[in-house]
Amino acid sequence: MDTIISSTLSSQWTYDKLLQLGIPAGTALYLNMLLLLLLVLLLGYAGCTITRRLMLGAVKKFASRTATQFDDLLLQNKAALHVAQLVPLAIFVQAIPYVFADFEAWIPWVRKLTDIYLILVSLWIFNALLRTCRDFLKTTHTFRDKPVDSFAQVFIIIAFIISGLMIFSTLTGKSVWAFITAMGAASAILLLVFKDTILGFVASIQVSTNDMVRIGDWITMEKYGADGAVVEINLTTVKVQNWDKTITTIPTYYLISDSFKNWRGMQVTGGRRIKRSIHIKISSIKYVSQEDVARFSKIHLIKDYLQERQARIDNYNQVNEIDKSLLINGRNMTNVGIFRAYASAYIAQNENVHKELTMMVRQLEPTTTGMPIELYLFANDVRWVYYEQIMADIFDHLLAAVKYFDLEVFEHPAADDLRFLANKTTPDKASLLPDVETLKN
Template structure:
C-alpha cells in the first residue's frame, strides 16, 4: 500500500497540443485529464481481460492433467478471477500520478482509495481460498461429517474484522494498533454484539470434539420441530431436512444446551426398534381345556411348545395331587399365555427381525383399554418405508391370529355398535307387552 504519492510525470505535451488546436488552457487541462483517464480505463479493462483469460486458461489446462480436485475448486470459487484484478489495479496505481499531474491535490486521496481497494481485494482472495479449502476438505470421507463450515466462517469473520480495522486505519490515518486497543476497551460491547457468533463457535467445537452430531445424522428435536437428516452445520445454525422435505434451522449452541435425539446408533447397529402393543379384551382370557390344547397343538409354531409345557404342568399337578375336576386348580395354560408364546415364536422365525438384538413379548399392566401384550424387537432394515412394512406385516398377522386363541382385541364402541345396540333394545321393547296389558 502507498504511504506517499508517486512522483508526477510531465503531461504538458498533450495539453500544449490541445492549446495549439485552439482550446482554452483550462479546458485543455481538463480534457487532457479526461483523455488520460479514458486511456487508463481501457488499458485496465484490457489488461484484466487478458490476465483473466491467460490465468484461467493455464489453470484449466493444469486441472485437466491432475487428479486432485483442489484446482477445480480454485476455479469454482473465483480465486483466479480475484488474482487477475491485481494487474489492472497496478496500472491504475501507476497512472493516477500521471492522470492528475495538474491536480496534485487529488493524488493522495485517490491513492488512499486504491489502498482501500487493495485491502478489499485481499479479503476477497482470502475468502475464496477459505471456501476452496472448505470444499476440498469435504471431499475426504473422514471429514464429510465434520462442521468445517463453522471453522471457515470463523476465519472469514476474523479476516473481515482485520480488514475493516485496516480500512479505518487508512481512512483516518491513525495506526492500526490504536483501533485494536480501542477494541479491547470496547470488548464488552463486542461480546454482546457477537454473542451468537461466539456461542456458535464454541458449540461447533464441542459438537465436533464430542462427536455429538455429524452431517447426515438423523436427529429429532421436538422442541424446534426438527425430525430428519442434518444437511449443514455452520457457525450459527444447524440445518435439518425433515422427512416432509421442509428445512428446520436450529441455533448451533442449542445442541449443547437442549436435549435432542440422535439416531446414529440405531443406523450403525442395523436395527430399528419396534415397540407396539395389542390390547386384549380381559373378559376373553380363559384357561385352556384339554380340547383347546389339542386344537392349538395343530398350529405348527406351537406344537413342540405345547407338548413340552403340558407335560411339565401335568407332572407338577400329579406330584402335588391336584384335583383337576376344576380348571382353576393347580397349574394351567391360558389362551393369553399361549398367544404370547406364539407371538414370541413368530418373531423369532421372522426373517425381517434382527436376531442379535432384543426380542421380547411381554404383558403390561391391565388398563381400562384391556391388557396390553407388547412386542419389543428390532427390524433388520432401518430404512423408513421398509421398517413400516415389516412392522405392519407382523401386526397384521398377529391381529388375525388372535381369534384362533378365543381372544378378542379391545375396541372402543363405534357408532355402528351403538346403533345396533339401540336397534336391539327397540326390538326387545316391542316384543314385550306393556305392564298394563299384562295386568289386564
C-alpha cells in the same frame, strides 16, 4: 522531484494538443488528467481480461489432467477472476505519477484508495481460496459430515475484521494497535453485537469435538418443530430438512443448551425399534384344558413348546397329587400365555427382524382398555417405508392369529354395536298393546 519532472514531461504532449484546440489552460489540465486516467483504465481492463483468460485456460488445462477436484473448485469459486484484478491495480499504481502530475496534492489520497482496493482484492482472493478449501473438504470422507461451514465462517469473519482495521489505519494514518486499544472500552458493546456469532462459534466447536451432530444425521427437536435430516451446519444456524420437505432453521447454540434426539445410532446399528402393543380383552383370558392344548398343538410354531410345557405341568401335578377336577388347582397354562409364546416364536423366525438386537414379548399392566401384550423388537431395515411395511406385516398376522387362541382384542363399542344392542333390548311395539279380549272384559 525527478519523478515529478519526468511525469510532467510525459503528460505534456496531450496538454499541448488540448491548448492547440483552443481549450483554456485550466480546463486543459483537468481534461488532460481525465484522458490519461481513461487511458490507464482501458489498459487495466485489457490487462485484467488477458490475464483472466490466460489463467482460466491454464487452470482448466491443468484440471483436466488431474483427478483432484480442488482445481475445479478454484474455477467454480472464481479465484482466478479475483487474482486477475491485481494486474489493473499494478498498472494504475505505476501510472499515478503520470496521471496526476499536475495535481500533486491528490496523489496521497489516490494512493490511499489504491491501498484500500488492494486490501479488498486480497480479501476477495482469501475468501475464494477459503471457500474452495471448504468445498474440497466436504468431498473428503473425513470432513464430509463435519461442520466445515462453521469454521470457514469464523475465518472469514476474522479476515473481514483484519481488513476493516487495515482500511481504518490506511484512512487515518494511525496504527492498527491504536484502533484496537480504543475499541477496548467498547468491548461490552461488541460482545453484545456479536453475541450470536460467539455463541455459535463455541457451539460449533463443541458439536464438532463431541461428535454430537453430523451432516446427514436424522435429528428430532420437538420444541422447534424439527424432525428430519441435517443438511447444513454453519456458524449461527443448523438447517434441518423435515420429512415433509420443509426446512427448519435452529440456532447452533441451541444444540448445546436444549435437548434433541439423534437417530444416528439406529442407522449405524442397522436396526429400527418396533414397540407396539395388542390389547387383549381380559374377559377372554382363561385356563386351557387338555382338549385346548391338543387343538393348539396343531399350530406349527408352538407344537414343541406345548408338548414340553404340558409334560412338565403334568409331572408337577402328579407328583404333588393335585386335584385337577378344577382347572384352577395346580399348575396350568393360559391361552394368553400360549399366545405370548406364539408371538415370541413368530418374531424369532421372521426374516425381517434383527436377530442380534433385543427381541421380547411382554405383558404390561392391565388397564381400562384391556391387558397390553407388547412386542419389543428391531426391524433389520431402517428405511422408513420398509420399516412401516415390516411392522404392519407382523401385527397384521398377530391380530388375525388372536382368535385361534380363544382371545379377543379389546376395542371400544362401535356405532353398529350400539345399534345392535338397542334393537335387541327394545320390545316389539305390538307386544306393548293390550290384548283385545282383555279390553272386552
